[in-house]
Amino acid sequence: MLDELRQASALRGLRRQQRQVLIDARRLLSERGEANSLGQARELLDKIAKLPPEGLDELFERLSLDFNPDPQAVLLAAQAYAAEPNAAHLLALSRVSEPPRQELFRRLNRAPGATGVLVRLRRNLLGGLARHPEWRSVESDLLHLFGSWFNPGFLQMRQVDWNSPAQLLEQIIRHEAVHEIDGWDDLRRRLQPDRRLFAFFHPQLPDEPLIFVEVALLPEMPAAIAPLIDKKAETMAPDKFKVAVFYSISNCEPGLKGVSLGNFLIKRVAEHLQREHPKLKTFCTLSPIPGFSAWLQRSSDFSALKQLKKPQLERAREARELLLQASGGELAKLSQAETLAKLDSAAQQALQRLAAVYLVGQTTGAQGDPVARFHLDNGARLERLNPMGNRAAKGLKQSCGMMVNYLYDLGKIEGYHEAFTQGEIAYSRGVAALL
């Protein structure tokens, strides 16, 4: 009984908070001129930041329903513009067709610290999007604004090393998503002179990395990840650097999903390293193939892979047969170290071939490998497949231990990217031979 009373009281408190947020939001939006808007933005921001998570749903709901353009006003403006498409009609159309939400978010963003709050707001919103498809319009408006605010021209690239503030390094440890960093000693190795770590920062969030990439400087293109992230690996002398390997790239801020950062970071890092070490000739990745195992087990029929020609498809089918035998009829077993250890060279080549088939034939499809799509769309080339490149549990499970190098040939990026947008995938002679 008492509990119910308490709950009811808490609920009333929450409702009051929510109502106040919306009243403030409307007030901020209706403000003519900017004189008070900064103070109002601060207050509203503060109230939003104090809302408990369960209070956000109602806020998103209202934002998606009450801050839309007026359909009739839009229609009238569109008709006028269609009748006479001049500047005055266009300005009128722009005024009425932009959702008022956008102006609300822009005004909020005048307050110190607002950018960070809005990014976290979108993080929460993305979490509920599946349940609330109507929130899509709010999410889309935020994304639109973030595209302006987190424009690569506004981002600062900084090198992170052992002289960086501890609080920053702590965030790096926490956010590394590809090859986990096991504490400070591990991190320290990854910051030695033959390893580099670069991150993007926004002037408004100077202590928070948005995305970072880890690079190894090596004498040749690597075939396995273990030596690169070995805590005790010896440091290599700079005169041996020939190849820069992007071996891990991690987003730190889920609220920025959809804002392009990785592509710009990789290219800026490549330019930076080439200035620093003119002898660096090769820029490549050593990447996982997260979807390979699942696809392998799933795909009994290759005929839908339009990138491939008939003889290639025929060879793929043969390879799959061979692997079925080698794994005793259970392809899932190919994710076990013992099974892989026993494969003969024909079976090994079959596995490589199928990985090539997967990456070349499947990437442009809806089920394709996201890592492959990211790099190929960035203008990289599928360069080399590396069996047993990742012997860690995750690597075995995802891709039977297979890893792949994507090559960034700075002179050819543009052409490869153009081709990729036409559905064509760039690959090396080595990969061609596998197919």
Next chain:
Amino acid sequence: MLDELRQASALRGLRRQQRQVLIDARRLLSERGEANSLGQARELLDKIAKLPPEGLDELFERLSLDFNPDPQAVLLAAQAYAAEPNAAHLLALSRVSEPPRQELFRRLNRAPGATGVLVRLRRNLLGGLARHPEWRSVESDLLHLFGSWFNPGFLQMRQVDWNSPAQLLEQIIRHEAVHEIDGWDDLRRRLQPDRRLFAFFHPQLPDEPLIFVEVALLPEMPAAIAPLIDKKAETMAPDKFKVAVFYSISNCEPGLKGVSLGNFLIKRVAEHLQREHPKLKTFCTLSPIPGFSAWLQRSSDFSALKQLKKPQLERAREARELLLQASGGELAKLSQAETLAKLDSAAQQALQRLAAVYLVGQTTGAQGDPVARFHLDNGARLERLNPMGNRAAKGLKQSCGMMVNYLYDLGKIEGYHEAFTQGEIAYSRGVAALL
């Protein structure tokens, strides 16, 4: 003959340049994905920067004609949204109704240095707007984007003093628009501890002040400008600071016209100074009244001044009569030091009264004083009129030497601003007594 050939050749060259800019612009805009956009943006930016001034007109023309939304597509989307106003239809509408120019400018802005180029582009565009009203749509799109990019939350306020880089101080000397700075010694006095200078900077333009305000710290509200900008004035001890006077505010970048900066700067400076000197009690301006003399000579009839009541208007008329006599029938003579010197006390009061009438009665009208409108709209109060506050030629000419203090009462700013948006003007008892 040779000359004509040369001219024709130069013209062909220019046409080629312009065509190339437009081809590049369309290519950058059509780019799916971001892979190549940075490189393309750099190239296009470079080409735009190399266009001679006479080449810009054609660019603006094409931008205003060829990068508009498709009227039919907008109409269809508006109809669908009007029929069923859901998120999907709204997203579709947003997609087609935003002028493609905006996306073009956003993509350009990815290149290093782009923000500065685009600001200068708008400066040129504003210069030609009167002759080309259709460019308004381009201008408006740039303003819209600048509102996001030069959001006060992204701006950095920095104090400028004698320790600042010479290149920055040189810009301050060049841009001071209100009370000219006469070389380095003059500037030096304005940077002593009892004078302050604060400017806004954008992270992308770290060496270029956008706007700056000059402040004098004094024991009381000042009635004349000369002692404040006297090169040889003695520096006052900090324990005497009671009043902070904003005596000059200058925009440095015409390309940012319409982007709100001054209001935010004044308030941030006030907050900053109050933290530094908790004993500062009064924040005010010592401002010119640029439109007073002209209005005085023009206005023979006060009846349109709705802010004033009948008896006030009556007194205004009497004051004007009195001044007409005192100036021998030529009000323009009130801009001469000798005439002013001969005024008796009644005539002097009449002049003050008319200044009050002008500021209270005229400000909200189209012919109103822009400085008054700026401060009153920011939430300041009309505090005191100061006859002979500015004996410099410009001061005599514009306002018969009259200056005015606007008071920023930090606790009342919000209320005064709200009232002003309703057409109500806040003034002190002293001003009330004049009326």
Next chain:
Amino acid sequence: MLDELRQASALRGLRRQQRQVLIDARRLLSERGEANSLGQARELLDKIAKLPPEGLDELFERLSLDFNPDPQAVLLAAQAYAAEPNAAHLLALSRVSEPPRQELFRRLNRAPGATGVLVRLRRNLLGGLARHPEWRSVESDLLHLFGSWFNPGFLQMRQVDWNSPAQLLEQIIRHEAVHEIDGWDDLRRRLQPDRRLFAFFHPQLPDEPLIFVEVALLPEMPAAIAPLIDKKAETMAPDKFKVAVFYSISNCEPGLKGVSLGNFLIKRVAEHLQREHPKLKTFCTLSPIPGFSAWLQRSSDFSALKQLKKPQLERAREARELLLQASGGELAKLSQAETLAKLDSAAQQALQRLAAVYLVGQTTGAQGDPVARFHLDNGARLERLNPMGNRAAKGLKQSCGMMVNYLYDLGKIEGYHEAFTQGEIAYSRGVAALL
């Protein structure tokens, strides 16, 4: 046989290196003018840095024997100066009586990085001093120069916190000498807002802390160390800060032994904190008593303690008897937690009394407690004894768990220090009552 050959060859190599160092040293010293001295200093420094540890002994030997003033020249100059003590004779005397070593070290110090090398040289030299008393003159010359070079006026005090470079924090972890730091999480707690860490740096060694002190900000003077260094202690709000406790002070550089740093650091930190938090009223330490247990077991006779009066000595003897009984005749057992736990209140007070007797009666003697001497000589007062203040193994062993607060009363430091130089020890009423 081969081994012997190899050894002989290595030895010859070493001899060659040593000879070259000495030849270079003489050359650098004989250099008139500075034109070449910088280059020569660099080379010599490089050769010294490459000498293996076993090669240094010979260098020290030669430095102590071959770079002394010429006794006859000194005698002649001294006689002339005694006969007629004027400026010319004094200058001549100064010229011949300063050991040429000093000029050699000064010239070496012109090279980049030299200061660090010379500090490490002295570290090595101090290690061998017991075996080579003649090196004392070299050591003394270095100390003399370090006194000039590491003058507190040249040192920079910097706060170290979680925003400091990881490489610096790593050094802090390594050098903490009083209460060991157990990894990064432990350090992190010690850098929260209610804990502070300040270090001295030299401009020539910007990345190497010379000495650092750890401070806790608390509502009252603490009686035990455990809560101060507890990794999981909650952070206290700034409005509760009343007392600043210096709970650990660590030298990082043994080569600077004898150069006064700690005293200057403590006072600079106290001034800094008082400016930051004017409400801080009390500055004190929570210090170990490293020599107490050993003295307790050793001292059967108190009569030599001249600071104490007869009745005090009598009470000390009684306290010792009581403790002998309580520990079953073995005072060493008082370093065991179980024995201490069983003490009745009379025995506990006896232990405190004897700690007071030790600190007051013994500190000025040669066997006195070094920590007590450091703080009392700095002008602190013996404020309070805290039984069981340190339950860690080292604390039990050194001082039966007893800790002590020294109080820095900023207004009385000078007087207390003067008195201490006269052999008088300042203590509180509480300590007086114990005696």
Next chain:
Amino acid sequence: MLDELRQASALRGLRRQQRQVLIDARRLLSERGEANSLGQARELLDKIAKLPPEGLDELFERLSLDFNPDPQAVLLAAQAYAAEPNAAHLLALSRVSEPPRQELFRRLNRAPGATGVLVRLRRNLLGGLARHPEWRSVESDLLHLFGSWFNPGFLQMRQVDWNSPAQLLEQIIRHEAVHEIDGWDDLRRRLQPDRRLFAFFHPQLPDEPLIFVEVALLPEMPAAIAPLIDKKAETMAPDKFKVAVFYSISNCEPGLKGVSLGNFLIKRVAEHLQREHPKLKTFCTLSPIPGFSAWLQRSSDFSALKQLKKPQLERAREARELLLQASGGELAKLSQAETLAKLDSAAQQALQRLAAVYLVGQTTGAQGDPVARFHLDNGARLERLNPMGNRAAKGLKQSCGMMVNYLYDLGKIEGYHEAFTQGEIAYSRGVAALL
């Protein structure tokens, strides 16, 4: 009468101040340990800084008389050391033979800002040295300490450019001693990319340049100063830089006279520039010959110039005869532009020859040219004589317009310097031909 009373009172006040300074100085010096010394040093420093200039004389007097080593103690220690020259006796000797002044200055230097005060103290002291030869000992002690404190290893070289703080640039304008800077525009030209300005700073005096050098980057070795310091000279493109010319070097702090700075600065700048522009092949000066005219008029007899051989002397005599005729018997007229304009080529060559004779034959003598001595002792070579290199009044007067290039051949500096210390002067073939 009243005036006399006032003067007497002021004098008594001054005496009191002086006595207090000396009491404080003795107290600071007698302080055992460092506990109070920092506070005492601050107070004493403050009192010294407040002494009026006329009060300093008495202070210097007392410092020179009362803070000397005790002659008898020195004698005893010297005898003991002569009898048995071991470490203990040497330490004892060092203790008593160092003037107590030095320790006093070292302790003073612990206070913040002390270094600057002591440097200014020595500036004053140098001014009175001619009248008070006994102050030499004080001056020498300060110089000895400054040698340690202003060690080039402790100095920071910084480039000064148009981005430097205005307060620093103002000092540069004030201190330029060779080719006066005529205001901010003139300075601005000297900071363009083809001109450089580098200064030494001490960490304790971060805002005060100690010495600076101005450099021009040119395609060839310059023969005249005017184009280098022309305000309106066009800026040269970096790809044309072949020669770095040190065309002006100025000390900013007279109190540091005798402390070597210029030599170290020139070499550090040369190294720095060579790293920045590997194509720079030649480092030279364009220097005045301040003593040439005076010597020319004075020297009727060349026979004392030991650097020259008989035939060379003979040719010098002939040249002088020729110039006597050309100047109508008054060599002083050679400092007039008109006289110089009328010289025939034989007379011009005679003038050059005599400049070479002066620089080669006279530099090592007591009357030699100080600029020549500075550069030649630094290891430079006398490279080329440039008639009419300086047409400014000062240049005509000092050296009949003649200027000289000294060449810094980085690979030969050491050898040239060694030779110079043996009295041998390095010169080019061109100069040899003149002789």
